[in-house]
Amino acid sequence: MSEAPRASGAAALAHEASAEHRPVLVIDFGAQYAQLIARRVRECRVYSEIVPHDVPAAEVAARNPVGIILSGGPASIYEPGAPSVDPGLFELGVPVLGICYGMQAMAAALGGDVANTGVGEFGKTPVRLGSDSLLFGDLPSEQTAWMSHRDSVVRPPAGFAGTAASDTTPVAAMEDRVRGLFGVQFHPEVAHTPRGTDILRHFVLDACQAPPTWTALQFIEEQVDLIREQVGDDQVICALSGGVDSAVAALLVHRAVGDQLTCVFVDHGLLRKDEAAQVVEAFDDHFKVPLRHVDASERFLAALAGVTDPEQKRRIIGEQFIRLFEDEARGLGDVRFLVQGTLYSDVIESGSRTAAKIKSHHNVGGLPEDMDFELVEPLRLIFKDEVRRVGTELGLPEGMVWRQPFPGPGLAIRIIGDVTRERLDVLRDADAVLLEEIRRAGLYDKLWQSFAILPAIRSVGVQGDSRTYAYPIVLRAVTSEDAMTADWARLPYDVLERISSRIINEIPGVNRVALDISSKPPATIEWE
Ligand code: XMP
Numbered sequence: 001m002s003e004a005p006r007a008s009g010a011a012a013l014a015h016e017a018s019a020e021h022r023p024v025l026v027i028d029f030g031a032q033y034a035q036l037i038a039r040r041v042r043e044c045r046v047y048s049e050i051v052p053h054d055v056p057a058a059e060v061a062a063r064n065p066v067g068i069i070l071s072g073g074p075a076s077i078y079e080p081g082a083p084s085v086d087p088g089l090f091e092l093g094v095p096v097l098g099i100c101y102g103m104q105a106m107a108a109a110l111g112g113d114v115a116n117t118g119v120g121e122f123g124k125t126p127v128r129l130g131s132d133s134l135l136f137g138d139l140p141s142e143q144t145a146w147m148s149h150r151d152s153v154v155r156p157p158a159g160f161a162g163t164a165a166s167d168t169t170p171v172a173a174m175e176d177r178v179r180g181l182f183g184v185q186f187h188p189e190v191a192h193t194p195r196g197t198d199i200l201r202h203f204v205l206d207a208c209q210a211p212p213t214w215t216a217l218q219f220i221e222e223q224v225d226l227i228r229e230q231v232g233d234d235q236v237i238c239a240l241s242g243g244v245d246s247a248v249a250a251l252l253v254h255r256a257v258g259d260q261l262t263c264v265f266v267d268h269g270l271l272r273k274d275e276a277a278q279v280v281e282a283f284d285d286h287f288k289v290p291l292r293h294v295d296a297s298e299r300f301l302a303a304l305a306g307v308t309d310p311e312q313k314r315r316i317i318g319e320q321f322i323r324l325f326e327d328e329a330r331g332l333g334d335v336r337f338l339v340q341g342t343l344y345s346d347v348i349e350s351g352s353r354t355a356a357k358i359k360s361h362h363n364v365g366g367l368p369e370d371m372d373f374e375l376v377e378p379l380r381l382i383f384k385d386e387v388r389r390v391g392t393e394l395g396l397p398e399g400m401v402w403r404q405p406f407p408g409p410g411l412a413i414r415i416i417g418d419v420t421r422e423r424l425d426v427l428r429d430a431d432a433v434l435l436e437e438i439r440r441a442g443l444y445d446k447l448w449q450s451f452a453i454l455p456a457i458r459s460v461g462v463q464g465d466s467r468t469y470a471y472p473i474v475l476r477a478v479t480s481e482d483a484m485t486a487d488w489a490r491l492p493y494d495v496l497e498r499i500s501s502r503i504i505n506e507i508p509g510v511n512r513v514a515l516d517i518s519s520k521p522p523a524t525i526e527w528e
């Protein structure tokens with residue numbers, strides 16, 4: 001039972017998952033946009049994956065892509081060390097679309113000219129589309145597009161025609177229909193380019209001729225086969241958190257190997273109010289999957305005592321989780337596999353070679369190296385919205401499918417500084433009030449996340465005739481599509497007022513409520 005985690009196993013799964021679907025590969029030049037591009041392509045029901053820009057053309061060819069997209073990136077083409085594109089990519093005989101930096105890299109690689117013209121474009125920009133373009137099809141000529149560039153293609157390579165222009169950028173798009181090569185200076189993947197998804201759809205379905213076969217049902221069937229193949233006759237243990245990710249992962253594995261799966265729900269004492277009871281009830285009622293409920297709050301709190309560094313909290317919680325599962329597994333006999341609900345966005349944020357590491361999510365980066373399990377991660381290649389679609393297809397109740405995300409390390413990373421029982425109780429009660437009022441106002445489903453934070457400060461107040469010296473609570477509510485970027489939610493004043501007065505009146509130890517009005521970036525959604 002003691003084997004290192006199979007990183008190569010996960011990679012092998014990635015390849016197998018796409019064997020039936022020739023992928024559109026997104027070559028990542030370091031843009032936070034690469035993920036969004038892949039998601040948009042998948043919305044066209046075509047499988048898409050992200051690969052680092054330094055992967056050689058031969059390796060890209062080995063993946064048998066149906067098309068290639070070169071993402072944007074922060075560099076300037078001619079600066080020393082700027083990532084370049086392997087010219088071999090243009091010889092693979094599959095269509096290539098370059099976006100922003102990707103278009104410039106394509107132009108430079110094929111003999112065109114890119115220059116800093118002294119006039120960049122940032123934000124929503126009017127562009128005029130040409131009428132003879134495969135990429136733009138019959139879209140109306142006047143469009144708004146999201147631009148973010150200083151450099152521009154000033155002379156397209158031989159064989160290319162300019163297909164769009166803005167006031168300051170004569171070559172805002174270009175294409176070589178014969179070779180199936182396309183470039184757009186703007187970002188079709190962002191919502192600020194209203195017809196951007198149509199443009200990507202034209203590339204994927206018309207230029208690449210990819211069949212739109214990537215659906216939740218297909219995914220389920222393929223994963224069930226893959227899980228059976230990976231697990232064989234061995235025993236599997238699954239960490240259930242109550243969130244949609246681990247629930248969907250568990251159901252997929254249960255569908256694949258039935259009773260070989262044992263689900264364990266670890267209550268680390270860092271959950272929201274009544275959450276443990278709800279999880280146990282939901283699993284008994286809805287899934288009929290046997291569930292072991294382990295109350296490990298003492299153990300987690302002891303390990304966290306005195307720890308204030310966020311990354312250390314994550315590491316400790318990740319490690320405790322695994323040790324606990326190892327103990328549980330030992331009690332169950334010979335368990336070889338551990339199911340985790342790791343998502344593609346966790347994988348990218350924790351390990352991409354090009355994007356800066358932001359936080360080590362405990363279910364990926366925080367795993368101890370000497371772990372005793374091999375991992376089964378059936379969601380490793382899909383995004384949150386896809387997980388929800390798969391969950392619905394599997395028959396998960398709506399309430400679980402649409403539950404707002406909750407981080408694995410739980411309230412520990414919403415309590416700044418020391419995590420103690422007393423502070424947990426304060427935060428848990430405040431969070432419950434906030435969620436109750438958000439639900440009552442019909443806002444729960446409209447928000448990506450809404451929760452309370454407990455900072456490590458106290459402030460002076462007055463209650464009755466007495467001076468208080470107590471904690472503030474910070475309210476955090478954000479809208480987001482994928483947690484990579486987020487905007488603070490404009491909650492109605494009357495809802496804020498109710499939340500504030502209830503928290504201050506009902507929760508001893510709190511005398512002030514503040515509202516976080518930061519977007520991501522530059523802030524993150526969680527405070528730690
Ligand atoms: P940030 O704070 O990085 O969060 O903007 C992005 C999304 O990830 C969740 N999150 C985590 N989830 N383990 C998790 O399972 C973690 O350590 C962790 N940190 C953040 C966060 O709630 C948000 O949805």
